[in-house]
Amino acid sequence: MGYIDVNSVSYGLPDGRVLLDEISFRVGEGAKAALIGANGSGKTTLLRIIAGDLAAHGGAVSRGGSLGIMRQFIAREGDQVRDLLLSVADPRIRRAAAAVDAAEAAMESSGDTKAQMAYAAALADWGDAGGYDAEVLWDVCTTEALGMPFDRCGQRAVDSLSGGEQKRLVLETLLRGPDQVLMLDEPDNYLDVPSKRWLEERLLETPKTVLYISHDRELLARTAKSIITVELGAAGNTAWVHPAGFGSYHQARADRFERFDEMRNRWDEERAKLKALVQMYKQKASYNSDMASRYRSA
Numbered sequence: 001m002g003y004i005d006v007n008s009v010s011y012g013l014p015d016g017r018v019l020l021d022e023i024s025f026r027v028g029e030g031a032k033a034a035l036i037g038a039n040g041s042g043k044t045t046l047l048r049i050i051a052g053d054l055a056a057h058g059g060a061v062s063r064g065g066s067l068g069i070m071r072q073f074i075a076r077e078g079d080q081v082r083d084l085l086l087s088v089a090d091p092r093i094r095r096a097a098a099a100v101d102a103a104e105a106a107m108e109s110s111g112d113t114k115a116q117m118a119y120a121a122a123l124a125d126w127g128d129a130g131g132y133d134a135e136v137l138w139d140v141c142t143t144e145a146l147g148m149p150f151d152r153c154g155q156r157a158v159d160s161l162s163g164g165e166q167k168r169l170v171l172e173t174l175l176r177g178p179d180q181v182l183m184l185d186e187p188d189n190y191l192d193v194p195s196k197r198w199l200e201e202r203l204l205e206t207p208k209t210v211l212y213i214s215h216d217r218e219l220l221a222r223t224a225k226s227i228i229t230v231e232l233g234a235a236g237n238t239a240w241v242h243p244a245g246f247g248s249y250h251q252a253r254a255d256r257f258e259r260f261d262e263m264r265n266r267w268d269e270e271r272a273k274l275k276a277l278v279q280m281y282k283q284k285a286s287y288n289s290d291m292a293s294r295y296r297s298a
């Protein structure tokens with residue numbers, strides 16, 4: 001069962017600033033939830049905490065189902081297309097690929113029987129880890145995203161792909177792949193209009209549980225079934241959840257601010273009443289102590 005449960009998660013930056021303050025929300029099985037908020041509000045940091053890359057300083061995250069992640073910046077310098085595909089694959093497949101690469105390099109440098117045996121064993125592990133199935137998937141995805149089979153582009157430098165091609169390739173792989181839960185950090189970035197439409201359709205039809213960050217109003221309007229907003233709070237950024245689509249979001253946000261205004265007004269009224277009360281007691285006390293000193297001197 002695929003879900004994400006974030007419970008009172010807090011996170012402080014190295015400079016001592018509280019970035020996230022008691023964030024709580026749940027993304028249930030099959031849900032499509034958008035995480036929105038201003039630049040620097042902590043959305044990527046929150047995703048990294050859910051992914052387990054960063055440890056929260058308070059609260060807890062629980063997850064069900066295997067997780068696939070598209071990070072905000074997906075390509076590393078010097079990577080090939082195969083590395084990009086491996087970066088979103090199951091960790092077992094990543095480890096098996098690293099072992100195959102190491103065994104292949106050792107075999108090429110020494111060429112002895114032991115190295116050949118080690119290479120054969122690494123290839124067998126690659127198969128056991130699901131590496132050949134992954135290659136079949138990659139072939140479909142490179143064909144869809146780049147118009148060529150995997151064996152023609154696997155060794156190509158990732159930075160020779162456009163930003164949109166990189167995103168499309170990773171999205172194809174995650175959406176067609178086995179993970180039940182996907183977290184996508186700005187998947188629409190760099191996508192042209194037809195690719196955005198394609199992403200919207202895939203998001204609408206996938207049975208997977210998806211939490212995605214986006215600044216794109218159209219994508220949000222067409223695909224989000226609930227919206228989690230990271231917003232400035234008194235002691236760090238907090239999150240609130242709008243349990244419906246973007247169509248009713250602005251009204252919900254305005255109502256929320258109105259409630260805050262009302263609470264603030266009530267608070268101001270209470271404060272004014274308390275102030276008057278304290279003033280009254282102060283006057284009474286000084287009158288009483290004045291009377292007491294008069295009695296003493298009488």
Ligand SMILES: Nc1ncnc2c1ncn2[C@@H]1O[C@H](COP(=O)(O)OP(=O)(O)OP(=O)(O)O)[C@@H](O)[C@H]1O
Pocket residue numbers: 013014015019037038039040041042043044045046072
């Ligand atoms: N290791 C760190 N040291 C200092 N500041 C950090 C560190 N990591 C993150 N920050 C700061 O935390 C804030 C949140 O960063 P984050 O990347 O989570 O924002 P975001 O909401 O994803 O923004 P964007 O919409 O621009 O992607 C930023 O102000 C960032 O500079």
Ligand SMILES: [Mg+2]
Pocket residue numbers: 043044045072185
């Ligand atoms: Mg970010």
